[in-house]
Amino acid sequence: MKRHLRVHIVPLWREHDRIVGPIEDDRPDKVYLLEHEDPAVERPTYHEAVVDRIADVVGTPPDVEYLDLFDMYEVMGAITTIADWHPDDFVRVNVTAGTKRAAVGATMACMDEHTDAEPYVVDPEVRPHGLDAPVTEGFERASLLTTYQIDSPSPDQVAALALIEAHDTDAKRAKKKTLITEAARYGLEFMRGRVDGEVEDYDPVTGDYNVLDNRVTATLEHQGYVAVTQRGTRRYLELTEEGRQTLRAFRHRAESVVSDLEARTDDPSDNVDFALDNPVDALVEHR
Structure with missing residues (x-):
């Protein structure tokens, strides 16, 4: 025991x-x-x-x-x-x-x-x-101390925050299609069972957007973690300052995604730009 x-x-x-x-x-x-x-x-x-x-x-x-x-x-x-x-x-x-x-x-x-x-x-x-x-x-x-529970982002939502930030570069901005294709790549919970065949170059369908909104982005927007900007007919996602701080606080819930995005940043063929401090980096190193 x-x-x-x-x-x-x-x-x-x-x-x-x-x-x-x-x-x-x-x-x-x-x-x-x-x-x-x-x-x-x-x-x-x-x-x-x-x-x-x-x-x-x-x-x-x-x-x-x-x-x-x-x-x-x-x-x-x-x-x-x-x-x-x-x-x-x-x-x-x-x-x-x-x-x-x-x-x-x-x-x-x-x-x-x-x-x-x-x-x-x-x-x-x-x-x-x-x-x-x-x-x-x-x-x-x-x-x-008596406390009262507060909501916090799920692992999928933390991963989404990281993905939005990583794809917010000088050359491009994150779209919902970006989140869906990356979620398929990383096997996020809300996309499991929705991808047939190879995850690379996955082409989202209408149902994917509905699931993304219901389980991820609607909550992130409601909490003030994500802002949506309109440019012509296209809508882009970006983190608010509160969203960035929330990502810092809960990065451990999506650590595998965070670490991989940091590694992808060093690959010039992958247009990803991501770096995130870890509040327990020394403890992680010596675990």
Whole structure:
């Protein structure tokens, strides 16, 4: 029988006790720290003490990912990705240990209907402190935070966002036909069973457009992730800024498509232009 692990995901910013205290209480099996990376910001010396204490409690050093703790979508993406790595485990997220924007991103990640993670808040005993020490002192209690589920894009919808962005180049724009032919190429769920014969040079039929609208593009437009522009008789798709940020946050749901589009960008014979940062690239490299 598979063992269910207790996992903590914790932003590491200007706190010590509010990070270490709940870990000492809960004794998780694994800890991920999300630490701010900015050459202009000096790393507090007590961060080493946090890492060492967690290693003592857990028995192994925490996995550390350096990212922008002032980018809520990057934090959201890191947490949803890590939680997806532990589908059978108990994942908890400390939403009060990072920046204010990190707290928003962490809470949104836990509110995502497809992310099985519990957020918790940590009350300090004393506040505030100076810049050379953690902003709070002591650990009073950690409490689970009540959240409400929010909709998030399906794997097909995330893949569609990536495909639209990849085909938005100097030479062309993405059309619905583009999405259908590329979806056939990648075997996306909404196109399964609809393609007879070879997927290369697949010629869409009317029913494909109806399925695409019903399961992918109508929702993306309604959510404000995709805008439709008309040029003559042709309609083109492009990502809004919110669509780009959503793609960053949920790229792991379509990782195989994202990775392949990045590889295709290096092929001059394939008119694809795509690059997307990964909020957990270092963790992926060492998994």
